[in-house]
Amino acid sequence: MAAPQFEVPKLSDTAYTDVPKVQEGSMGHIKAFVAGQGPQEFLGYPWQLGDDWKERALDRMGQVLKKYRSVRVFLDACVHCGACTDKCHYFLGTADPNNMPVARQELMRKVYRRYFTLPGKIAPWLVGAEDLTKETLDQWFNYYHQCSECRRCSVYCPYGIDTAEITMAGREILNYVGYGQKYSNEILGKVQKIGNNLGLPGPALEDTLAGLEEDIEMDTGVAVKMPLDVQGAEILFVTPSADFFSEPHVESLIGYAKVFHAAGASWTMSSHASEAGNFGLFNGNYETMRKVAMRIRDAALQLGVKRIIVGECGHAWRVAYAFWNTLTGIGYGGDDPFSVELQKQLDPRYKQPTHICEYTWDLIQKGVLKFDKSKNDHRVVTFHDSCNVARGSRMGDEPGGQFTIPRNVIKSVVNNFHDMAPETIGESTFCCGGGGGVLTDDLMEVRVKGALPRMNAYNAVAQERGVNFLALICAICKAQFTKVVPYYGFDMSQVGGVHQLVSTAILLEQD
Amino acid sequence: MSALTAFYIGLYYVAAIILIGGLAYRVYEYATTPAPLNIPTTPAPTTLMGVRFRMFREVVFFESLFKSNKWIWIFGYLFHVGLALVLLRHIRYFQDPVWFWVEFLQPFGKYASLAMVAGLAGLWARRFLVDRVRYISTPSDHLILALLIAIGLSGMAMTFVAHTDIIALKAFALGLVTFDWQPLPADAPLLVHLFLVALLMIIFPISKLLHVPGVFFSPTRNQVDNPRERRRLAPWAAALEKNNG
Numbered sequence: 001m002a003a004p005q006f007e008v009p010k011l012s013d014t015a016y017t018d019v020p021k022v023q024e025g026s027m028g029h030i031k032a033f034v035a036g037q038g039p040q041e042f043l044g045y046p047w048q049l050g051d052d053w054k055e056r057a058l059d060r061m062g063q064v065l066k067k068y069r070s071v072r073v074f075l076d077a078c079v080h081c082g083a084c085t086d087k088c089h090y091f092l093g094t095a096d097p098n099n100m101p102v103a104r105q106e107l108m109r110k111v112y113r114r115y116f117t118l119p120g121k122i123a124p125w126l127v128g129a130e131d132l133t134k135e136t137l138d139q140w141f142n143y144y145h146q147c148s149e150c151r152r153c154s155v156y157c158p159y160g161i162d163t164a165e166i167t168m169a170g171r172e173i174l175n176y177v178g179y180g181q182k183y184s185n186e187i188l189g190k191v192q193k194i195g196n197n198l199g200l201p202g203p204a205l206e207d208t209l210a211g212l213e214e215d216i217e218m219d220t221g222v223a224v225k226m227p228l229d230v231q232g233a234e235i236l237f238v239t240p241s242a243d244f245f246s247e248p249h250v251e252s253l254i255g256y257a258k259v260f261h262a263a264g265a266s267w268t269m270s271s272h273a274s275e276a277g278n279f280g281l282f283n284g285n286y287e288t289m290r291k292v293a294m295r296i297r298d299a300a301l302q303l304g305v306k307r308i309i310v311g312e313c314g315h316a317w318r319v320a321y322a323f324w325n326t327l328t329g330i331g332y333g334g335d336d337p338f339s340v341e342l343q344k345q346l347d348p349r350y351k352q353p354t355h356i357c358e359y360t361w362d363l364i365q366k367g368v369l370k371f372d373k374s375k376n377d378h379r380v381v382t383f384h385d386s387c388n389v390a391r392g393s394r395m396g397d398e399p400g401g402q403f404t405i406p407r408n409v410i411k412s413v414v415n416n417f418h419d420m421a422p423e424t425i426g427e428s429t430f431c432c433g434g435g436g437g438v439l440t441d442d443l444m445e446v447r448v449k450g451a452l453p454r455m456n457a458y459n460a461v462a463q464e465r466g467v468n469f470l471a472l473i474c475a476i477c478k479a480q481f482t483k484v485v486p487y488y489g490f491d492m493s494q495v496g497g498v499h500q501l502v503s504t505a506i507l508l509e510q511d
Numbered sequence: 512m513s514a515l516t517a518f519y520i521g522l523y524y525v526a527a528i529i530l531i532g533g534l535a536y537r538v539y540e541y542a543t544t545p546a547p548l549n550i551p552t553t554p555a556p557t558t559l560m561g562v563r564f565r566m567f568r569e570v571v572f573f574e575s576l577f578k579s580n581k582w583i584w585i586f587g588y589l590f591h592v593g594l595a596l597v598l599l600r601h602i603r604y605f606q607d608p609v610w611f612w613v614e615f616l617q618p619f620g621k622y623a624s625l626a627m628v629a630g631l632a633g634l635w636a637r638r639f640l641v642d643r644v645r646y647i648s649t650p651s652d653h654l655i656l657a658l659l660i661a662i663g664l665s666g667m668a669m670t671f672v673a674h675t676d677i678i679a680l681k682a683f684a685l686g687l688v689t690f691d692w693q694p695l696p697a698d699a700p701l702l703v704h705l706f707l708v709a710l711l712m713i714i715f716p717i718s719k720l721l722h723v724p725g726v727f728f729s730p731t732r733n734q735v736d737n738p739r740e741r742r743r744l745a746p747w748a749a750a751l752e753k754n755n756g
């Protein structure tokens with residue numbers, strides 16, 4: 001860990017984070033790296049502001065207002081009540097008022113009012129309307145990349161105003177005028193050109209998986225397979241590419257493979273669709289998101305699978321659960337030829353797609369998996385609800401299954417489990433601080449400060465209950481926390497996946 | 512007909528047209544703008560009945576606000592419940608005979624005005640006292656609160672201090688509705704009250720008062736959480752499928 005260039009916030013004495021006094025401009029110096037020519041052009045955007053950037057921006061804004069009811073209603077409906085002002089982890093960690101959800105929206109709303117509403121055209125000063133200037137555009141770039149699109153604010157707003165939708169619209173407009181973010185846009189290039197966010201080509205993936213198979217066999221004496229591109233397999237398993245080589249992600253990959261092995265499942269991964277993540281969500285561009293999601297549909301049709309299961313990843317699960325059906329027809333209920341084609345092939349007895357936790361929990365309930373919980377006895381575990389899973393998706397049949405099912409899996413494989421404070425989990429969960437396209441080193445200050453509310457809650461259970469393991473179901477959370485917990489005095493080995501716990505405790509029959 | 516009466520009659524027709532036409536236009540706009548993706552804030556109901564119940568709780572109890580901030584909830588709830596009772600009590604000016612439950616509500620409506628103004632005062636105080644809310648307040652936020660308080664106080668002046676000629680007012684109001692115009696009693700509090708109410712009607716469809724239709728159209732609250740079972744496709748999104756399969 002390099003010495004930080006900024007002041008790391010102090011942990012509080014309780015699980016809760018005090019609401020700071022507003023400090024104007026305290027994060028005004030933050031600027032994510034701007035995308036260059038290559039990634040911008042690949043995505044079909046300009047890469048520099050042209051003379052007509054303002055017209056282009058307003059034009060795009062008009063189009064977004066016509067395409068998305070969310071943006072239209074949210075820009076009109078806010079009453080400035082202030083209920084959301086203390087709900088964002090970035091405000092709590094940075095005290096910059098533009099990180100209050102309503103103020104973040106206001107950056108766009110003031111422009112919307114000026115050009116799209118009557119009072120803003122006649123009396124801008126009265127309603128807080130402002131011209132679109134280069135300064136405003138810079139503020140957009142700055143503060144729309146200090147939002148992880150975690151939707152915590154939307155839980156607490158009386159109208160459900162979701163700042164994530166505004167952030168996405170903001171990034172869409174920025175991209176359209178040639179002011180994209182390097183990190184997200186480079187990844188969107190890699191996933192479309194190579195098949196995954198890390199840019200790991202097929203042969204390298206094959207090698208990695210073969211290496212892992214050897215490791216598992218050395219470890220357990222059981223030949224657990226990691227199949228790739230198996231034609232006619234029953235299950236297509238799609239997971240974030242970080243699972244293939246990052247620590248601690250790979251421990252969960254081993255866990256999934258062991259579960260499939262123990263269940264005797266016929267499964268495969270795909271080199272064409274070797275990435276569950278979909279950064280199209282972060283950019284709020286429907287077409288990009290659709291193109292990235294199409295890889296999964298293509299792979300499913302090509303391999304002839306009957307089920308699709310998704311590994312541990314928060315935003316990927318939101319896209320898979322809530323959007324795949326719309327984008328690609330993976331799911332049911334469509335009567336158009338496009339989706340019927342896939343429905344003929346998928347097995348209607350299963351939910352499409354299925355989350356790996358749903359799959360594992362189902363097997364546990366059926367008694368298919370055997371565990372020795374005591375193998376996890378060196379761990380005292382707590383669970384961090386990932387924002388996109390908690391507030392943008394579901395697992396199982398009941399609302400809230402996304403909270404109970406992962407916990408049920410954990411409790412089936414460990415003896416020591418304690419939840420963090422109730423206001424910091426479930427639908428109220430705090431984002432890890434690195435989601436939504438913020439997981440890049442150029443935004444380290446944002447990431448560290450944004451993690452404060454979660455760190456306070458974790459610290460409280462660590463002090464009071466001796467918790468020493470933060471269980472996760474998201475590749476971004478895993479990457480973010482391994483990097484950030486050391487700033488708060490914790491060891492990065494305390495961070496890991498739910499299926500890492502499964503992997504430790506599962507008993508495999510020697511064959 | 513006096514010039515004063517004529518002015519108020521004209522004002523009220525203009526205000527009514529703006530209010531009704533403006534709101535109808537907004538509702539049309541919200542209803543016809545597609546919501547291309549399933550984005551309910553989860554955990555969300557998995558059935559339409561469930562969604563109706565969620566919306567009912569939001570509108571009648573301000574459920575999310577209650578989770579969020581108890582002070583805003585208390586003041587906001589006092590204001591809105593007070594307002595609702597006051598408005599129901601006002602129905603009597605526009606009908607003859609008056610429904611029995613409007614009759615029944617009269618004494619409650621009278622004191623509801625106190626709750627309404629107290630709630631508004633509390634909300635206004637927050638705009639000065641809480642630094643976060645101060646930061647986000649615009650002049651129009653203050654003015655709308657001032658407007659509502661002024662409407663409330665001028666109304667209460669008639670209720671509790673100097674009664675106006677209710678019979679004549681009722682004739683005037685009924686006349687507006689039936690196009691059989693009657694003179695307006697020229698009491699200062701009443702003239703102020705009615706002028707401000709007309710102003711409120713006019714700004715309604717162009718201000719944040721759009722939260723009233725907005726709450727019903729918010730996709731994070733009014734969508735059913737069933738994306739794996741049901742495919743939703745906006746018309747502009749369906750067009751993409753034709754272009755590139």
Ligand code: HEM
Binds near residue numbers: 079080158576722
């Ligand atoms: C469906 C009916 C309505 C619902 C569900 C509703 C809900 C809300 C909620 C939840 C708030 C935020 C909390 C607060 O400040 O009270 C609010 C604020 C507000 N409402 Fe309503 N409302 C409704 C009708 C109205 C009507 C008819 C008016 C006015 C004539 C109105 C005027 C206001 C004003 C001025 C505020 C902002 C208060 C402030 O400045 O803090 N509302 N409303």
Ligand code: HEM
Binds near residue numbers: 670
């Ligand atoms: C055309 C519409 C309206 C007319 C003709 C009208 C007329 C009146 C009259 C005559 C009174 C005195 C009642 C009495 O002496 O018993 C009154 C009271 C009052 N009005 Fe209005 N008013 C109108 C609209 C409104 C609106 C939209 C509001 C709220 C935003 C409002 C708020 C009040 C309040 C708070 C009182 C005092 C409490 C009460 O007596 O109910 N009025 N109004």
Ligand code: SF4
Binds near residue numbers: 146153
């Ligand atoms: S979506 Fe999350 S990060 Fe963005 S403003 Fe809301 S609470 Fe903050």
Ligand code: SF4
Binds near residue numbers: 077081082083156161
């Ligand atoms: S809670 Fe909703 S209505 Fe209130 S200020 Fe925040 S975004 Fe606006």
